[in-house]
Amino acid sequence: MxxxxxxxxxxxxxxxxxxxxxxxxxxxxxxxxxxxxxxxxxxxxxxxxxxxxxxxSQAARALRTGKSGVLGLVLPDIASPLFPQIAQAIERAASASGYGILIADSRGDVSLQTEAINRLIERGVDGLIIVPRRGTRIASMDIPFAVIDSPSTPGNTVSADHWQGGGLVGAHLAALGHRKILLIGNNPASNVQNDRIGGIRASLAGAASIEVLWIEQHEAQHGIGALLGLAEAFTRGTTAFAAVSDLHALRAMTELHRANIRVPEEATIIGFDDLFWASAITPAMTTVRMDMPRIADIAIASLIRTIDGKSGDDIGENARIPMSLIVRQTCGPAPSIISPSP
Amino acid sequence: MxxxxxxxxxxxxxxxxxxxxxxxxxxxxxxxxxxxxxxxxxxxxxxxxxxxxxxxSQAARALRTGKSGVLGLVLPDIASPLFPQIAQAIERAASASGYGILIADSRGDVSLQTEAINRLIERGVDGLIIVPRRGTRIASMDIPFAVIDSPSTPGNTVSADHWQGGGLVGAHLAALGHRKILLIGNNPASNVQNDRIGGIRASLAGAASIEVLWIEQHEAQHGIGALLGLAEAFTRGTTAFAAVSDLHALRAMTELHRANIRVPEEATIIGFDDLFWASAITPAMTTVRMDMPRIADIAIASLIRTIDGKSGDDIGENARIPMSLIVRQTCGPAPSIISPSP
DNA sequence: CTGAAAGCGCTTACAG
DNA sequence: CTGAAAGCGCTTACAG
Structure with missing residues (x-):
């Protein structure tokens, strides 16, 4: 034709x-x-x-202008909870700004993280969004980048305000009358987890007695998958269990169920992150979630700004985005100490 | 210097x-x-x-050779379970072959899926890996592509052998002596779910009585998040609950716990996909998982082959990769009908 | 307002 | 074995 x-x-x-x-x-x-x-x-x-x-032709355009229109996203482990939420939000924000997202999984390994970054740079990305492996500090680089959820070169980090999120948990638990609370973390080397726990502690200062259980340490002693001893904590008077992630909150809930302790009637559980299944279980998980779209928007906007040379690699004094409490069914009032069970 | x-x-x-x-x-x-x-x-x-x-310079190389070294990955919803596993496996397989992965989230919307594909093509990807939204059929395109887990143009699909996986479930349940089983699906329009259920049914033919509960239909009637009536099914003699996804298996387990029905002593539960938390809960979930690395390898290898012009867009007669059963703790022998509870 | 030309950095026949 | 040259498709000063 x-x-x-x-x-x-x-x-x-x-x-x-x-x-x-x-x-x-x-x-x-x-x-x-x-x-x-x-x-x-x-x-x-x-x-x-x-x-x-x-x-x-993107190739010709990129060759001519020196800009590829592609951003790299470095994640510690795409398959583990929460990161998919981040990836999704970043992809949306980027594509709304006309950028594509090239992903690289660093598989939780520090050296692979560096390698992943280099791979992305070699592919010609205009900038990088990095969610560092826990504890890693990203050194400065010769390419624009923004860091999510971990301290780095001052000035280019966005993160949820985990400390404030912890405050939400503490306040909720206090309002419910809980006086003896077990905090469940995974690894004390995680800044995020420490902030969340710190926030809970601070908001509860004096109002409740607090203990912290670090799962990795516990498993190092008792073996992977070992019971967390929650039923025992319960018999010692703990009425609320606050985990730094819904993942651990779920583990806590199933362990309590297994010991015939009812949630939320006898024990209260609260988590973080509003993972995909949190609303589907029975009872549904009360949790605190990050504002991913906003975090992604800020990270992408700032990154694009520095790519376009309109800013000095700055994210607005290290933005900390408020988290929000999602009240569902795993939290109840503290059972009276006087009459433990009818 | x-x-x-x-x-x-x-x-x-x-x-x-x-x-x-x-x-x-x-x-x-x-x-x-x-x-x-x-x-x-x-x-x-x-x-x-x-x-x-x-x-x-990738740009110059791409301009000169006409190949970008980048593949596009189209996913219906990065944030929902299982897809992160796929994305991770694909990223690994691709980067092992020297390719980068550009992601696009079609957000479960058919028109956005087309748009996402076009966006990727405009960015100059050499080929596409598509995980279609349920029920979607991918028409032929002028760019090499491979489809995961959904029927498409004959010859370019890789998927887990969901039917065989269902067979694993049925056989396991039969061996445990279960005679009355409730199958839990989400949506009957899903090929994957139908295959899994079909496989369970086929392997159990005559050996057990089977009912199917479709969650979306149930929720359309009773409201989102409504109880699934599992306790009632239990009292009617159902001893095993087989869900098409760990997500629904988890929902089932928590619902049974809530009704004081013990898993696995009184009721058996089994799921699919080995989602991230499946091994962390108590009791740990028995499940059937896909061989993601192998599926990814096959999809990527075949795609690269057709990009390099070494094959006629063929994935080896629509590869179906066997699934494997992971026995953990949610399955137990069927309680004797004669003596329901001691 | 419109066009001729240069040049981004690379790869690939083609001479030598 | 080595080099000069063309050309991938685009954008951007620069003339006209």
């Missing part, structure tokens, strides 16, 4: 120019809307590009 | 060539190992590239 015999699979600016008898510069200008082009020509060029099925 | 005053930030082939007094063609050949270059020159060129911190 086409007039041109044996047309190339992918038309380029030259093909459009030829078809219209104008120059490629004019076509380029018309399509990008940058240079001045006569008002009458613009629609004709646009139409022709459309009908020919023109798709600009 | 450098001899050249004010060197560019990123050296290119020309810089290396100049530094060594050879041509760019020779440098290119030495670095790629393609053309013949004298044995003595190769190491010198390599070293110089190294010390100058040479990073090849």
């Amino acid at each position: 086409s007039a041109t015999p044996n047309p190339k699979q992918t038309p380029n600016l030259g093909d459009i120019a030829r078809a219209l008898g104008v120059s490629v510069a004019t076509v380029s200008n018309a399509l990008s809307g940058k240079g001045r082009v006569s008002a009458s020509l613009v629609p004709r060029i646009r139409e022709m590009a459309e009908t020919m099925g023109y798709v600009p | 450098s001899a050249t005053p004010n060197p560019k930030q990123t050296p290119n082939l020309g810089d290396i060539a100049r530094a060594l007094g050879v041509s760019v063609a020779t440098v290119s050949n030495a670095l790629s190992g393609k053309g013949r270059v004298s044995a003595s020159l190769v190491p010198r060129i390599r070293e110089m590239a190294e010390t100058m911190g040479y990073v090849p």
Whole structure:
């Protein structure tokens, strides 16, 4: 049907120019809307590009402009909870700004993290979003980057305000009358976990007695998958269990159930992150969640700003985004100490 | 320290060539190992590239060769269970083959899926891995692609053998002596879920009475988050609950716990997919999992083969990869009908 | 307003 | 074995 015999699979600016008898510069200008082009020509060029099925060559554009339009996302472990939420929010924010996202999984390994970063740089990304492996500190680099949820070079980190989130947990538990609370963390080397626990502690100061159980330490002693001793804590008077992640809150809940301790009637449980299944279980998990879309928007916006050279690598004094409490069913009032069970 | 005053930030082939007094063609050949270059020159060129911190320009290479070295991954919803596992496996397989992965989330929407595919194509990916939204059929495209876990153009699909996986469940349950089983699915429009359920049914034919509960239908009637009536099913004699996903198995388990029915002593539960938390709960979930690394390897290998023009868009007659049973603690022998509870 | 031309950095026949 | 040259498709000063 086409007039041109044996047309190339992918038309380029030259093909459009030829078809219209104008120059490629004019076509380029018309399509990008940058240079001045006569008002009458613009629609004709646009139409022709459309009908020919023109798709600009990213490679040529990138070579010419030095910008790939792609951002790299470095994650410690795509498959573990929470990171998918981050990845999704980042992908949305980036694509809303016209950027693509190239992913790299550092598999929780520090050296692989460096390698992943290099791989991404070699692929020509314009900037990097890094969610560092716990405890890692990202040194400065010669490419714009933003860090999520871990301290780094001052000025380019966005994170949830985990301390404030912890405060939400503490306040909720205090309001419910709990006086003896077990905090459940995984690893004390995690800044995020320490902030959450610190926030809970601070908001509960004096109002409740608090103990902390670190799962990794506990498992190092008792073996992977060992019971956490929650039933025992319960018999010693603990009425509330606050975990730094829904994952551990779930583990706590199933362990209590296993010991015939009812949630929330006898024991209260609260978690963090609102993981995918948190609302589907019975009882549904009360939790505190991060504002991922906002975190992603800030990280991406700041990154793009520094890519465009409009800012000094700054995220607005290390943004800390408030978390919010999602009240569901695992929290109840503290059972009276006087009458433990009817 | 450098001899050249004010060197560019990123050296290119020309810089290396100049530094060594050879041509760019020779440098290119030495670095790629393609053309013949004298044995003595190769190491010198390599070293110089190294010390100058040479990073090849993907953009230029892509423009010249017409290949970007990047594959697109289209997912229905990065944040929902299982997809992160897929994304991770795909990323690993791709990067092992020297490819990068650009992600696009179609947010469970069919039109966004098309849009996501186009966005990826415009970014110049060499091929596409598509995990279609349930029920979607991917039409042929002018770019190489492979489909995971959904029927499509015959010949380019890899998927887990969900039917066989269902068989594993049925056999396990039968061996344990269960005679009345409730199957729990979410949506009957899902091919994956239907295959799993079909496989369970087929392997149990005649050996047990089977009912199916579709959660979406149930919730349409009783409201989102409504109890599934599992306790009632239990009192009617159901001893085993087999869900098409650990997510629903978890929901079932918590619902039974809530009704004081003990797992696995009184009721058996089994799921699918070995989601992240499946091994952390108490009791740990017995489940059937897909061989993601293998599925990813096959999809990527086949895709690369068709990109390189070495095959006719074929994945080896629609590969179906066996699933495997992971026995943990939620399954127990069927309690004798004669003496329901001691 | 429009076009001719240069050039981004690379790879690949083609001469020598 | 080595090099000069063309060309991938685009954008951007610069003339006209």
